[in-house]
Amino acid sequence: MTLRLYDTVTRQVRDFVPLEAGKVGIYLCGLTVQSEPHVGHVRSGVNFDVLRRWLESRGYDVTFIRNITDIDDKILVKSAEQGRPWYNLAYAMRRELDAAYAALNVEPPTYEPAATGHVPEMIELILRLITKGHAYAAEDGSGDVYFDVRSWPQYGELTGQRIDDMEAAEVAADPQSIARKRDPRDFALWKGWKKETEPETAAWPSPWGPGRPGWHIECSAMALKYLGGAFDIHGGGVDLRFPHHENEQAQSRAAGFGFASYWMHNAWITTAGEKMSKSLGNSLTIPSVLQRTRAIDLRFYMVAAHYRSHVEFSFEALDEAAQGFQRIEHFLERARDVLGEVEPGTWCAEFETAMDDDLGTPTAVAAIYDVVRAGNKLLAAGPSDALRGAAASVRAMLAVLGVDPFDEQWTAGGSSAREEKLTTAVDALVASLLQQRQEARVAKDFATADAIRDQLKGAGIDLEDTPDGPKWSLD
Secondary structure (H helix, E strand, O other): OOOEEEEOOOOEEEEOOOOEOOEEEEEEOOOEOOOOOEHHHHHHHHHHHHHHHHHHHOOOEEEEEEOEEOOOHHHHHHHHHHOOOHHHHHHHHHHHHHHHHHHOOOOOOOEOOEHHHOHHHHHHHHHHHHHOOOEEEOOOOOOOEEEOHHHOOOOOOOOOOOHHHOOOOOOOOOOOHHHHOOOOOOEEEEEEOOOOOOOHHHOEOOOOOOEEEOHHHHHHHHHHHHHOOEEEEEEEEHHHHHHHHHHHHHHHHHOOOOEEEEEEEEOOEEEOOEEOOOOOOOOOEHHHHOOOOOHHHHHHHHHOOOOOOOEEOOHHHHHHHHHHHHHHHHHHHHHHHHHOOOOOOOOOHHHHHHHHEOOOHHHHHHHHHHHHHHHHHHHOOOOOHHHHHHHHHHHHHHHHHOOOOOOHHHHOOOOOHHHHHHHHHHHHHHHHHHHHHHHHHHOOOHHHHHHHHHHHHHOOEEEEEEOOEEEEEEO
């Protein structure tokens, strides 16, 4: 089956045909590092990590670029509120984001460019747009430069909007900017330095005076630098479609570049039906969540939902997903006890079909459970090629989703702090009860032995007597 992906522009699932056979270029809009990353923030990183893993497992050579926005209005405001330099805030939050991605087994991108490191490229692109008649400098000496949306007839094609139906850009942030624009919908490519309210360190020299880049020009310049004038996939959260991605596409194509062939957008993670955000007071930071659940369970919870489906976050749903994932883990652990180490093999046909259908992870996860159920039936018969094949297939499929529990990421400390403490405590308690049960069996006090087994069962611990002694796992 050919890989098919939903393209935001055409609003349909399309066959994926890369510009160059065997190679794929992906640009993912990363985060603005203004605050600690929460569960909603990292969804795009996790979802597009699955896309990358699937493409690589299918033999593609993937160049994956994910940017960092480390200068913008929000960073300047928050840093001023906290009484710290803006670059210190951005750096600290970037480190928090790196830690969150690492905890969730998100592979590092091929390169992660930061906006502040690419100002010359942005100025060059702005000059190109001015030369082509698609941008202009404000006449009031403010140093602002704007993209002229009326100069580009295709403006609005990504989101299917007409210019006259769009809201004016950036009114709330800078009401005076409306007077500088030819059209209220024109958007900033360069923002002149406001020396009364902005630190001098937040300004770079330019042909229009000191200032800093607008948000949208950052991604166009960095995508062009690292992926070229045309590349395969541009991704990001659904909330970025407008104005950010609409503006990216317009300015890039107006400058004469083909830009992205496919646009992919992941949906929100919501709480109480609203987008998870700091402003709503419902954010759940990654460090806080990982105090009560394992990182591998959180990632499984996120990838088990389709990337275009909105997810209503709750700890109850997270715990339910964790219990389901632990059944998969339990099978792999029991298979390893019987077979020894099992290397990842090949995925089943149902998994491949699901993943090729616009990364259909819910169906793919269902296929994993089907193989696990079949594998559990094989365990009783002892070692066999069929059991090894089932375990190898499960590991291969979990690896595509980034949740293979035998992956070094998870075995080298991927558990949460809470999980590590609980494991130590439960190990000691269960070991004590198993010793009491064994003593009761030796004394032929089978009523007591059975009562201890029932006590463990009631606590959610499954006990299995084997020739090598009792084995326990979470039920």
